[in-house]
């Protein structure tokens with residue numbers, strides 16, 4: 001509802017700029033909390049699993065639209081308030097695109113291409129090639145073969 005004499009909204013009038021909400025300094029804003037970010041990556045690939053009982057359907061060659069989640073944390077935020085700029089994770093996307101996308105995972109991986117072992121492989125690669133160049137620390141990598149299943153590799157730090 002407007003005050004027609006001034007075209008201003010009715011109600012209590014402010015006596016100046018409103019104070020900004022919350023603490024201004026990022027370290028104060030995040031004190032008492034643990035922050036975690038996550039980014040999802042997708043690729044298509046085929047595989048078959050050896051070592052299963054005769055007739056197990058996953059022993060036959062088949063494919064999945066894989067989804068991979070990378071989770072990072074940090075003690076302090078950088079830049080405008082980032083654990084890590086999502087854009088800095090691009091090398092991980094490139095690795096997946098170049099080495100896993102539209103590949104036969106049995107021909108690519110030295111281990112059986114289960115979700116679990118794929119998650120470990122991707123966590124190792126991330127720790128070696130991405131983590132040293134970003135402020136965040138890897139928490140876990142999750143691999144989903146389907147919407148109903150997942151395997152998570154959590155980094156254990158001494």
Ligand SMILES: Nc1nc2c(c(=O)[nH]1)N=C([C@H](O)[C@H](O)COP(=O)(O)OP(=O)(O)OP(=O)(O)O)CN2
Pocket residue numbers: 049058062113114115116145146148149151
């Ligand atoms: N712990 C694991 N178990 C299974 C894995 C795996 O990576 N880790 N992988 C498979 C197969 O790759 C299979 O394609 C997926 O298994 P499953 O969910 O059983 O099959 P569906 O997607 O067809 O799901 P339904 O619930 O049967 O429809 C097997 N196990």
